[in-house]
Amino acid sequence: MTDMDITHTPASRIVEVARLAFSMPDVDFLCFGESDQPSPSDATQAAIQALEDGETRYPDVRGLPALRAALSGYLTGLHVLPVAESRIQVTASGMAALSVALSAVVRAGDRIVMHSPTWPNIANAVQLRGAIVEAIDLAAKPDGGFRLDLDRLDLMMDGARAFILNSPGNPTGWTASEADLRQILAIARRHGAWLIADEVYARLVYDGRSAAPSVLDIADPSDRVIVCNSFSKTWMMTGWRLGWLVVPDGTRDAIADLVEVSHSGVAPFIQHAGVAAVADAAAVDAFRSHCAAGRCIASEALAGLAGIDYRPPDGAFYAFLAVDGLHDSLDLAKKLVTRHGVAVAPGVAFGAAGEGWLRVCFAQSAPLLERAMQRLRDGLRAEMGS
Helix, strand or coil: CCCCCCCCCCCCHHHHHHHHHHCCCCCEECCCCCCCCCCCHHHHHHHHHHHHCCCCCCCCCCCCHHHHHHHHHHHHHHCCCCCCHHHEEEECCHHHHHHHHHHHHCCCCCEEEEEECCCHHHHHHHHHCCCEEEEEECEECCCCCEECCHHHHHHHCCCCCEEEEECCCCCCCCCCCHHHHHHHHHHHHHCCCEEEEECCCCCCECCCCCCCCCHHHCCCCCCCEEEEEECCCCCCCHHHCCEEEECCCCCHHHHHHHHHHHCCCCCHHHHHHHHHHHHCHHHHHHHHHHHHHHHHHHHHHHCCCCCEECCCCCECCEEEEEECCCCCHHHHHHHHHHHHCEECEEHHHHCHHHCCEEEEECCCCHHHHHHHHHHHHHHHHHHHCC
16 A cells, blocks of 8 residues: 555654664664663652552643642752743653644744754654754864854844754753853844753753753743753653643643644653652762763773764763764664674764764663673774774
């Protein structure tokens, strides 16, 4: 049977590698943005109790009042400026949060600016709405890190509908400074554009801070700013599909109407798990320490490897490494699976600016990660002739 007139979006190259890996025995998975650590036990127990209590009916589409209040308190305690409960909208995952944000502000024919390389789902979701994606490539710094060219961004934002910011970033780990964010916000204001900030990795930074600089530290409640977040990374709850939005003052009812027609809210027992997770500050600190240990393991494994250019990331939980002479990262990623037993994400999955790179998720237990990184070292030497 033909596809007839079904809408298509580009297939994920990460999923392509993963499906190949699923078909093979004894493959170490470092290709997904997911840790092998369990979700917080308090969250699991809260969900079980909520199920036993019959919390299975249609929810308030805005989110349970207890979860909205918990998120308001959490964000107010974490950031410089208070975040009112009336600005919190619960969603069924971080991707759902982004989708709702895009539904709210993006129209067919709009021009949307994004930095690149970045997570491919965002650009695909923009294009599904008939909008035009314009990428601004992150510039390489002499120390191997990245920076966003703010002068170029200012030029590109002339006539643009929105800028989508992902900081800390996937796959690069690039993290905008407070000075960067102030300039980005000023650019958005000057051009009358929306700023959609994906902050799902905000708590995963390695400089001693409890969180990365956030738009929520500096933006007025009336600014054209929407912040998207998720329980998936910070609380190791990838399969729970629970996220949230912080929206401008006075807009939540309109945003809730969009949630109603997209996914009609989030299961109450899942939201009770979210309330428990927000209260579990120790789980967040422990997971950040776990990721920091993985970051060290990855750095040690990649140090001195000929043909590899790598700098430990400022945030998120990925090693993003440039491979000298690599022009087909998808082909290399497949060979690493079939010949060497390790699955990593090809850089091209994150846009043309990612070609020549590989992304490795280091949020794994030490024994698994050490074995996987040795397989990666051996594979890169074999395949790249180093």
